[in-house]
Amino acid sequence: MGVISKYKTLTQAKDSFSKAEYERALEKFATVLQNYPNSKEAYNGAILAEMAMSGEGGAEALFDYYEILQEEDKEQADLIMSDILENIDGTLDTLSEIFSQPLRDKIDYEDGILYQDFQQLLDEGAEFRETFENIMFSTRVIITAKNDFIDFLDSLIEHDFRSMAITYLESALVAYPSDAQLRRLLKKLSKGKIIED
Numbered sequence: 551m552g553v554i555s556k557y558k559t560l561t562q563a564k565d566s567f568s569k570a571e572y573e574r575a576l577e578k579f580a581t582v583l584q585n586y587p588n589s590k591e592a593y594n595g596a597i598l599a600e601m602a603m604s605g606e607g608g609a610e611a612l613f614d615y616y617e618i619l620q621e622e623d624k625e626q627a628d629l630i631m632s633d634i635l636e637n638i639d640g641t642l643d644t645l646s647e648i649f650s651q652p653l654r655d656k657i658d659y660e661d662g663i664l665y666q667d668f669q670q671l672l673d674e675g676a677e678f679r680e681t682f683e684n685i686m687f688s689t690r691v692i693i694t695a696k697n698d699f700i701d702f703l704d705s706l707i708e709h710d711f712r713s714m715a716i717t718y719l720e721s722a723l724v725a726y727p728s729d730a731q732l733r734r735l736l737k738k739l740s741k742g743k744i745i746e747d
Contacts (some may be wrong), residue, residue, distance in 0.1 A: 554585050564597055567613055572602040589646035594727055597635050608728045611736065615723055618716070618740045630720065665698045678709045700731045707739050715739060 555617030563578030576599035582592035594616065602609035612634065668691050671681055685691060693699045699722070706715040716739065722732050 554581060556582055556589065558614055560595070562588075563592070563599075564617075567595065567599060567602070570602075572599045572696045575599040576603065591624075591640055592626065592719075594631045594635060598630050605726055606703060608723070608726075614733070615720070618736065622716075622739075634720070634723075655679050664690055665695075665702060669671055669698075669701075678705060682709070682711070700735070703732075703735050704738075707735060712739070 559582050563575045564581065566572075566575035566578060573705055576596055577595070578584050579592045579596040580598060584598060586592065589719075598609050598613050601612075614630070616631045617625060619630055640735050644695070663685060668681070668685065672678060682691075691702065693702055700717075703715055703722070706712075707717070719732065719735060719739065723736070726732055
């Protein structure tokens with residue numbers, strides 16, 4: 551049985567992390583782990599603190615993302631973050647590969663609609679939610695450029711597709727953990743009450 555207040559110590563650890571006091575945060579997370587070895591939150595926090603201490607810029611973005619996930623479903627947040635941290639080495643190149651090569655040669659466009667074509671429909675006056683829902687049920691949107699991906703995520707957030715935006719953002723943060731545009735979208739996603747899709 552633990553001899554410390556798990557909740558209080560985790561709160562202190564997260565506060566320290568938020569203030570960029572990573573060594574203190576690591577100590578607090580480690581204290582929780584010593585007393586509660588099965589605490590996924592303490593384990594994930596310790597790894598993020600170690601990442602931040604070693605200068606990996608993505609640690610802060612992943613921590614912010616973790617906080618947002620915890621507001622939605624704490625247990626699920628722990629599992630998602632554990633999965634991201636366990637697989638981070640193998641997935642860091644996933645999206646960067648996608649956006650660094652010309653994919654036009656590799657994609658069968660019969661499998662979906664190009665984002666540029668989707669955007670053109672919107673520019674011509676189509677309503678985002680209705681148009682996107684119609685496309686979702688019949689095909690998929692093919693995105694071949696990072697800027698289009700950022701724009702697409704922004705539109706999902708603007709039009710209340712919150713859970714879908716979180717899913718895409720999760721993958722993007724693994725590949726681009728310190729990307730300023732993704733962090734801006736993360737903050738936007740965490741503000742206000744957005745209707746679930």
